[in-house]
């Protein structure tokens with residue numbers, strides 16, 4: 512089965528390649544397939560203009576020689592710069608088949624970076640780094656083949672300074688983690704995949720799917736669509752935003768449990784100001800959201816304890832993530848979703864004794880330790896599940912980087928949970944609605960305009 516959404520580590524990619532080779536394919540055949548696919552993209556972009564291919568010593572460089580040959584055969588003016596000779600058998604063969612003579616330096620319309628791919632093990636030397644930067648400056652359009660050279664395939668971190676920006680990155684055989692992680696993602700431009708017959712790899716991550724969000728059933732009523740209780744705190748604005756977003760996330764009934772009635776509550780939102788424990792005892796409650804605007808004092812800790820004790824499916828956000836401890840989860844059976852940004856993730860890792868490097872390992876460690884779905888937010892949001900599930904998301908509009916949009920996301924995820932989705936699906940659906948509404952809300956969006964765009968986002972659902 513051809514997979515367009517799995518996301519691999521460099522080791523998983525090599526293992527998948529080994530499976531194909533064991534089945535009778537050669538590295539050269541894979542390189543030819545990958546290089547031809549990549550050449551199609553370069554051909555379209557170049558549109559007859561001059562192309563420079565920068566070839567490194569490994570198989571990424573080998574792909575470059577295939578690209579140079581295919582484009583030259585089609586009559587495109589192509590030059591190759593090769594600071595290091597090909598060192599693998601497949602790359603040497605591809606170089607021989609190209610049959611040209613490399614040049615020391617070049618300028619032109621399109622640079623094709625085939626210096627290093629998944630085999631990069633250390634930072635580029637100053638000489639190589641300067642050459643890459645010089646060539647990048649001498650070509651207005653830059654395409655990275657598989658990965659921009661200098662990026663760690665598994666973490667998305669740059670292994671050195673001065674990395675150029677690319678308008679297009681063509682992934683070969685499968686997505687690598689770096690394609691959907693920052694900071695790498697910010698310099699890759701558009702991302703496209705050339706498929707070469709790689710099969711499913713056990714333990715691989717995947718890209719988030721477009722959810723199947725439909726209108727309520729013909730026989731729906733407010734309780735069948737889900738009653739969500741939003742536990743508010745000392746800063747009512749944040750919980751109000753989350754509740755208003757949740758009202759448009761699919762749940763049929765949203766109640767805000769507030770210490771006192773906040774200003775600006777819309778007529779269609781029910782606010783209960785009595786003791787939270789009483790309100791949470793309602794058996795019709797399908798899910799609870801706590802954390803947005805909770806603050807971190809004694810009162811907040813008590814409200815969080817009450818929310819946890821009620822044992823409803825629960826989303827914890829913001830301040831609740833600073834108050835949560837492993838002991839507080841003892842005896843809970845109901846599903847749990849956590850929505851930390853980087854700072855909250857660090858606090859949670861300390862509280863749950865998760866010792867791990869990097870966003871993915873931390874999210875997976877926390878998901879296992881708290882038996883929760885973890886939505887690790889940021890410009891490169893990922894979702895980790897307690898059974899090792901790992902979901903990457905395509906970057907949403909950068910206009911989401913404004914206060915209050917996290918409250919909207921928490922409200923949406925909680926609303927999907929109340930509506931009956933399992934926690935991982937609720938996370939994917941909430942993120943999709945959030946990203947789609949953000950795109951529709953346009954530039955300089957605010958949480959209000961984001962919430963206003965939610966009905967139009969629903970119109971775009973499958």
Ligand SMILES: NC(=O)C1=CN([C@@H]2O[C@H](COP(=O)(O)OP(=O)(O)OC[C@H]3O[C@@H](n4cnc5c(N)ncnc54)[C@H](OP(=O)(O)O)[C@@H]3O)[C@@H](O)[C@H]2O)[C@@H](O)CC1
Pocket residue numbers: 524525527528541542545567568569570571572573574598599626627628629630631632633634635636656657658683684707
């Ligand atoms: N998987 C697949 O199915 C397919 C994969 N394909 C392609 O293969 C690529 C992976 O190829 P690869 O493993 O040969 O690694 P690649 O990135 O070319 O470089 C490794 C070389 O660079 C060297 N080196 C490393 N760092 C260095 C540094 N800083 N400065 C200097 N040297 C450095 C390292 O040598 P070392 O010194 O570390 O021993 C080694 O010689 C992949 O990205 C894709 O494009 C397709 O062709 C077909 C299908």
Ligand SMILES: [K+]
Pocket residue numbers: 571624625626627628655656657658659660
């Ligand atoms: K590259």
